[in-house]
Amino acid sequence: MSLKTPALLVGVCVLAGAAGFGIYHLQKGAAAPAAAIGSAAATNATAPEAAPSNIKLTDLAGNSHSLEEFRGKLLVVNFWATWCTPCLHEIPALKKIQDDYGARGLQIVGPAVDDADEVRKAGPGLAFNYPIYIGSAEEMLDLMTKFGNSEGGLPFSVVIGPDGTILQRQLGEFSAVELAGLAEEHLPKQP
Amino acid sequence: MKIRGYVVLSSMFLIGSATAADVWSKKSVAGPDLLPADTAFQLVSAQRDGDNVKLDWVIAPGYYLYRKRLSFEPVQPAQAHIGAPQLPKGENVHDEHFGDTEIYRETLQAKLPLTKGAPAVQQLRVRYQGCADAGVCYPPVTRVIDVAAAPR
Known part of the structure; x- marks a missing residue:
């Protein structure tokens, strides 16, 4: 040779x-939509991952909504449940960030992976300042799977940019500091 | 011989590339790597034993089940009946939202007394729910399981 x-x-x-x-x-x-916890779709700077489309959610009054309503916002979809201690622990941080950054374009929404009656009972005590959505356990688990969490672990958050691309998935609690960092990074700067 | 060396080198490069891709992909979900619920909380047996049905779980390290979220209900035969479940003493924990509560780690055996005179239960609906120490909880699990006769 x-x-x-x-x-x-x-x-x-x-x-x-x-x-x-x-x-x-x-x-x-x-394989992105069905990716399991810890092995969700690959993302990189040149190929942003679009959030799942045609996502329908039902509010506590029974009205149907679409995630498209929030296009243009920095959207945090926070899956939670009344039986989930870390979820309940995270809620004050989510409320604070909604208060602090709502006017600048941040919107938190909270689909509950829970019995609707339990959510209605807990709602007033938790004093949410962002919309809560309900559905059957199957519907919510299916929704989480579409967002890349097939095991249903909670809390689970998906951060969606104003252009509808997924910026981050978070399994476990977000801290107020982490959420503020995301808001500062992705929202327009204050004049 | 040299060619085999190059093939090995090429294979190592490919494996390395795949591993790098795995690590990369995991970055897209921040937070702990978790076991699937069925692996974290394994309901390993359901067996009639004398006057009881015994159910055994194996719970992975770093995971726990809530005592108060265990429930049992006979499915077959329709006339089957079970008494109040006998559960071992769990680990006491104080939950900021749910107060004092008990959890189980590592293993759990639940005994369900069979009611005298009623037909023995052959199928049970079992519900349980647990969390990981990493700060993530799993949705309640519902299983309909066959109850095996005790081995002779």
């Missing part, structure tokens, strides 16, 4: 590796 052959083989190997990496990424991207 000449000296050129090993160099050629190494070159082919590197190209094969790069192709494998690229194909792997494309496959992961295609």
Whole structure:
């Protein structure tokens, strides 16, 4: 074998590796909607991931809403439940951030993975300053799966940019500091 | 021999690329890596044993089940009846929202007394709910399970 052959083989190997990496990424991207906790879709700077479309939500009065209503806002979709201690612990931080950044374009919404009657009972005590939505357990688990959480762990939040792309998924509590950081990063600066 | 070396090198590169892609993809969900609920809380057996039905769970380290969120209901036969569940003493914890409560870690055995004169239960609906120490809770689980006869 000449000296050129090993160099050629190494070159082919590197190209094969790069192709494998690229194909792997494309496959992961295609599997985005059903991705499990901890292995959600790949995201990168050149291919923003669009939030699932046609998401319908029902408010406590029984009225139907679409997430599209919030297009143009920095949207935090926070899945929660009355039986979930970390969810209840997180709510004051969410309320504070809604108060602090609502006027600048932040909107939190809270689909409850819970019995509707339990949510109605707990609602007044929790004094939400953002809309709460209800649905059957199956509907809410299906919705969370569409957002990349197939195991149903709570709390689970998805941050959606004003252009409808997913900016972040968070399993477990957001702190007020983390939420404020997101708001400062993605909302227009104050004059 | 040299060619085999290059093939190994190429394979390592491909594996390395896949691993890098995995790490990359996991960045898109911030927070802890969690077990699926069925792995975190394994209901491993349901067996008639004398005058009781015994249910056994294996709970993964770092996960726990709430005592007050356990419930049991006979499904088959329709006339089957069970008494009040006998549960072991759990770990006492104070929850800021739910007050003093008991949780189970590692293992749990629940005993359901069979009612004398009633047909033995063959199928049960079991509900349970738990959380991870990492600060994430799972939705309540409902399972309809067959009850096995005790081994002879």
